[in-house]
Amino acid sequence: MPFDTLITALKLKFADLATSEFRDNRRLVVKPPQVFEVLQTLKDEHRFDMLFELTAADYLKYPKATDRFGVVYGLLSTTTGERVFVKTWLNEPELTLPSAFPLWRGADWMEREVYDMYGINFDGHPDLRRILMPEEFTSYPLRKDYPLRGRGERHNFPVITRAES
Amino acid sequence: MPLEALQTLPEGPEKDYLWTLNFGPQHPATHTTLRLILTLDGETVIKAVPDIGFLHSGFEKLGEDLDFNQYVTIVDRMNYISPIMNEIAWHHVVEKLMGIELTPRCKYIRTILGELARISDHLLAAGAQALDLGAFTAFLYGFQQREVIYDIYETISGQRFHPSYTRVGGLLFDVTEDFIRKVRTFVKEFPKTHADMCRLLNRNRIFLDRTQGIGVLSKELAIDLSCTGPIARASGVVRDLRKDEPYLAYGDLQNAFQVICASEGDCYARYTVRMEEMRESLKIIDAAIENLPAGPVNVDVEGKAVFPEQQAVYRSIESMIQHFELVMPNRQWTPPVEEVYGAIESPNGELGFYIVSDGTGVAYRARTRPPSFIHFATFPYLIEGHQISDVVAVLGSLSIIAAELDR
Amino acid sequence: MALTIPDVMLARLDPLANWVRSNSLWPMPFATACCGIELMATGASKHDIARFGAEVMRFSPRQCDLMIVAGRVVMKMLPVLQRIWLQMPEPKWCISMGACASSGGVFDTYAVVQGVDRFIPVDMYVPGCPPRPEQLIQAIIDLQAKIRATGTLQGTEFGKRTEHKGPLPMSLN
Numbered sequence: 001m002p003f004d005t006l007i008t009a010l011k012l013k014f015a016d017l018a019t020s021e022f023r024d025n026r027r028l029v030v031k032p033p034q035v036f037e038v039l040q041t042l043k044d045e046h047r048f049d050m051l052f053e054l055t056a057a058d059y060l061k062y063p064k065a066t067d068r069f070g071v072v073y074g075l076l077s078t079t080t081g082e083r084v085f086v087k088t089w090l091n092e093p094e095l096t097l098p099s100a101f102p103l104w105r106g107a108d109w110m111e112r113e114v115y116d117m118y119g120i121n122f123d124g125h126p127d128l129r130r131i132l133m134p135e136e137f138t139s140y141p142l143r144k145d146y147p148l149r150g151r152g153e154r155h156n157f158p159v160i161t162r163a164e165s
Numbered sequence: 166m167p168l169e170a171l172q173t174l175p176e177g178p179e180k181d182y183l184w185t186l187n188f189g190p191q192h193p194a195t196h197t198t199l200r201l202i203l204t205l206d207g208e209t210v211i212k213a214v215p216d217i218g219f220l221h222s223g224f225e226k227l228g229e230d231l232d233f234n235q236y237v238t239i240v241d242r243m244n245y246i247s248p249i250m251n252e253i254a255w256h257h258v259v260e261k262l263m264g265i266e267l268t269p270r271c272k273y274i275r276t277i278l279g280e281l282a283r284i285s286d287h288l289l290a291a292g293a294q295a296l297d298l299g300a301f302t303a304f305l306y307g308f309q310q311r312e313v314i315y316d317i318y319e320t321i322s323g324q325r326f327h328p329s330y331t332r333v334g335g336l337l338f339d340v341t342e343d344f345i346r347k348v349r350t351f352v353k354e355f356p357k358t359h360a361d362m363c364r365l366l367n368r369n370r371i372f373l374d375r376t377q378g379i380g381v382l383s384k385e386l387a388i389d390l391s392c393t394g395p396i397a398r399a400s401g402v403v404r405d406l407r408k409d410e411p412y413l414a415y416g417d418l419q420n421a422f423q424v425i426c427a428s429e430g431d432c433y434a435r436y437t438v439r440m441e442e443m444r445e446s447l448k449i450i451d452a453a454i455e456n457l458p459a460g461p462v463n464v465d466v467e468g469k470a471v472f473p474e475q476q477a478v479y480r481s482i483e484s485m486i487q488h489f490e491l492v493m494p495n496r497q498w499t500p501p502v503e504e505v506y507g508a509i510e511s512p513n514g515e516l517g518f519y520i521v522s523d524g525t526g527v528a529y530r531a532r533t534r535p536p537s538f539i540h541f542a543t544f545p546y547l548i549e550g551h552q553i554s555d556v557v558a559v560l561g562s563l564s565i566i567a568a569e570l571d572r
Numbered sequence: 573m574a575l576t577i578p579d580v581m582l583a584r585l586d587p588l589a590n591w592v593r594s595n596s597l598w599p600m601p602f603a604t605a606c607c608g609i610e611l612m613a614t615g616a617s618k619h620d621i622a623r624f625g626a627e628v629m630r631f632s633p634r635q636c637d638l639m640i641v642a643g644r645v646v647m648k649m650l651p652v653l654q655r656i657w658l659q660m661p662e663p664k665w666c667i668s669m670g671a672c673a674s675s676g677g678v679f680d681t682y683a684v685v686q687g688v689d690r691f692i693p694v695d696m697y698v699p700g701c702p703p704r705p706e707q708l709i710q711a712i713i714d715l716q717a718k719i720r721a722t723g724t725l726q727g728t729e730f731g732k733r734t735e736h737k738g739p740l741p742m743s744l745n
Contacts, residue, residue: 022503023261050388053506057521057530063502072519074506074534078388078402081409085506106391109542117225132218132571133683134648141226141682148223148230150682155690157650160657162693162730190652191602192631198604198649219649220604223681238678245606289609308616315613326610326702568605 036098048075054110060144099125117142224572228531241327244569247286252331258507258518269458276414280446286512287439294561334470335463376432380547380559394514400430406510421452432562497526537569590723594716597626600636605643607670607702619705633659644672671701
């Protein structure tokens with residue numbers, strides 16, 4: 001389906017839908033409360049049956065950025081091979097999105113990773129825990145205000161010497 | 166037992182007979198660093214909870230700190246059984262961001278190297294799958310050919326394991342006659358090893374009994390769980406980026422290869438798809454090396470994306486200025502202020518990068534779409550109801566690479 | 573000329589024990605990342621670590637006396653590494669294989685431990701990213717020489733080393 005047709009079809013349902021294109025990436029920009037509904041429409045009515053990517057970015061130091069976090073969903077139709085990206089913006093303190101887990105079970109770990117790295121909550125996720133970092137870790141490492149070399153957590157372990165072991 | 170029933174295990178006295186077994190993170194069959202918490206009823210696994218992150222090293226954070234050429238040394242270490250594929254994927258996306266069209270020779274060389282990487286990946290994946298089930302010999306046969314591929318990498322770049330060979334808009338060096346000779350020898354000699362491995366495993370009673378019908382992934386589940394690559398193709402999802410979204414030289418070589426699919430979706434199907442894909446890769450290499458175009462490997466220097474030749478840097482002021490501009494952190498490339506997602510077919514599946522660019526030579530955000538991460542999420546669904554000894558069979562068939570899993 | 577073997581042989585126990593220990597090192601492959609694949613290559617047929625008596629890779633720390641830390645060790649893995657080190661019986665040695673295990677290598681990030689020698693004792697460092705199999709074999713040969721030169725029957729050489737020899741952890745600020 002050409003992108004224009006898709007946009008026209010979606011605009012009937014979601015009036016304030018913004019779109020953009022770059023190279024072969026086609027993006028729909030939606031408001032956070034609408035995300036679930038848009039994803040559901042794309043899955044059920046437009047045959048985008050695979051969620052191949054779910055990620056986020058912190059736009060704290062991005063030139064001319066107005067919002068803090070962007071969350072990107074990448075959808076793929078395995079029948080036609082088309083891709084479309086759904087993007088939404090989030091700002092502190094309301095870092096909550098509806099979980100896509102009821103639509104795709106593959107969203108499970110990807111949402112946990114976004115939660116782990118950025119602290120964005122997914123409402124309705126069955127098991128939202130840290131996935132890559134240790135449970136006791138308190139920061140969100142991929143946020144731009146977290147330094148590359150950390151805050152010394154990596155050196156915070158007991159030392160075992162030869163005589164003790 | 167359906168999954169919903171497993172989410173709510175019986176509480177109280179009814180639960181008493183269940184065992185909890187910790188598996189990993191240091192275990193011979195986990196290859197690297199995976200941890201599973203298995204709930205057992207006798208020897209039957211009724212629930213598996215993977216625990217990952219034992220190799221989380223901050224790849225994506227480093228991608229925000231190093232420039233497009235420097236970061237290639239880091240992505241190398243991501244899927245470390247086919248390093249050059251990561252480099253090709255990374256620079257494929259960077260070039261997509263900047264709108265660079267590669268030269269034909271570079272496309273062909275990258276294709277050959279990528280397919281060599283696919284063979285070496287599948288050799289280790291199939292060999293290790295057999296090793297986990299007790300067949301050591303096939304693994305040794307596979308490693309013998311991996312050494313030959315290492316040797317080819319060493320010929321082109323000087324490093325046998327992590328070549329760091331691609332650059333924005335081209336390659337580190339052009340290949341030599343020696344490379345072409347070695348690849349031709351490999352093409353000639355590899356089928357023998359492949360046949361040996363097939364003879365050792367394909368009709369091996371123990372191997373068949375332990376893989377057929379184990380860990381079945383249905384087509385619907387594969388799509389629902391975002392699987393790609395050999396794992397999805399073994400379940401009947403006919404999708405291969407080399408055919409569907411041709412990149413590099415695959416557009417020219419469409420007739421040289423076929424997409425390998427199976428419909429069973431069990432461990433044996435995944436093994437078969439890998440073994441057959443090696444044959445197809447070999448056909449691609451054969452076609453590409455015989456039709457290797459002449460000409461430069463780097464794009465035109467005028468585009469200000471590639472380093473000029475070293476002799477030119479010493480001899481002309483323009484080249485020296487350009488070299489300087491690409492090296493200085495505050496000059497470098499000027500990509501559009503945009504975001505782009507691009508992907509290639511890596512041995513494990515769709516390896517994509519999502520780059521957010523702020524117009525400098527350093528990515529503002531360098532997200533990896535790691536196939537291993539997504540495939541490991543299928544593990545709890547695959548192992549349900551199987552025996553504890555099948556855990557290693559399923560793990561081996563998924564070919565999980567920890568560095569790509571955790572990044 | 574026939575080789576005559578005497579009925580009785582006399583030897584000092586220390587060198588005898590060292591000779592036995594050094595030629596039958598059982599490695600515990602603590603393989604986390606890329607170096608683990610080179611460790612597999614060292615064990616495979618082309619390089620064949622068995623020529624140096626160290627091919628018996630045992631994944632149970634109770635059966636090993638040489639730990640090969642191959643690959644980077646991150647925050648979540650370090651407690652596991654320390655626990656496995658403590659589970660290994662004396663006498664035991666440790667090879668830190670590759671740049672990441674020795675110093676953090678290219679991964680100077682929030683999650684990666686900048687050298688395992690900050691937290692466990694290390695006997696031999698192997699440079700390279702990853703080291704070639706030949707380098708690992710050289711490290712094993714060097715370790716054998718070290719065991720022969722310094723080892724004692726009771727392992728008293730370990731007890732003397734009460735000080736932590738590696739670089740100290742950075743202060744937290």
